[in-house]
Amino acid sequence: MRMYVLLIPVGMLLMLVSACTAQQPPSAPQKEAAPAGAQVQGDLRQVMRGILYPSSNVIFAVQDKNPAEIKPAADPTTATDPLASTYGGWTAVENAGIALAEAANLLILPGRKCSNGRAVPLQNADWPTLVQGLRDAGMKAYKAAQAKNQDNILDAAGDVTTACENCHSKYREKPGGEADRCM
Numbered sequence: 001m002r003m004y005v006l007l008i009p010v011g012m013l014l015m016l017v018s019a020c021t022a023q024q025p026p027s028a029p030q031k032e033a034a035p036a037g038a039q040v041q042g043d044l045r046q047v048m049r050g051i052l053y054p055s056s057n058v059i060f061a062v063q064d065k066n067p068a069e070i071k072p073a074a075d076p077t078t079a080t081d082p083l084a085s086t087y088g089g090w091t092a093v094e095n096a097g098i099a100l101a102e103a104a105n106l107l108i109l110p111g112r113k114c115s116n117g118r119a120v121p122l123q124n125a126d127w128p129t130l131v132q133g134l135r136d137a138g139m140k141a142y143k144a145a146q147a148k149n150q151d152n153i154l155d156a157a158g159d160v161t162t163a164c165e166n167c168h169s170k171y172r173e174k175p176g177g178e179a180d181r182c183m
């Protein structure tokens, strides 16, 4: 009777141990899943051309002009230049900063390819740091625009340029050309 009582806990312990081992294969790299509902539609180049390029141009454009002095378009509601639109002037600069910071999330979404078919190198150790550089630069521009501070915008525009270049020098400008991008 005493033996029987002892054996059950030992057996349960063994089952527990084997269950844990089965759930966590040691050192198997975890494949990241996209957050529920998130979808990837474009390649990395399309995200760059569609979101990062136009947004950063808004920030670069106000390096040498005061956003408050930019004249609204004749019909601001249909203006294609954000700075002259309904949400123009400093608001457009705020929005461009937010667009860059939020776009950082698109650069870490699993499942996106580069234009040459390679996977966006999410697993590379420096990728999250380079993406964070973009996020920080975007938020710096956002805060400078909120404060309507021209000096800080100049500083933030410099950070944006650096954030773009830090990543491009590693993952875009390749001696082997476009085929070697993203590796």
Ligand code: HEC
Pocket (backbone or CB within 6 Å): 043, 044, 045, 046, 048, 049, 052, 053, 056, 100, 107, 113, 114, 115, 116, 127, 130, 131, 134, 160, 163, 164, 165, 167, 168, 171, 172, 181, 182
């Ligand atoms: C974390 C990395 C990273 C950051 C940050 C980044 N880029 Fe890129 N960018 C790339 C890569 C990689 C490519 C090549 C993508 C491809 O070919 O699919 C690229 C391509 C581009 C292209 C398209 C070039 C072409 O072939 O037509 C533009 C435009 C661009 N980036 C603009 C920007 C701007 C502006 C910023 C900063 C506001 C920026 N990027 C920040 C990695 C980055």
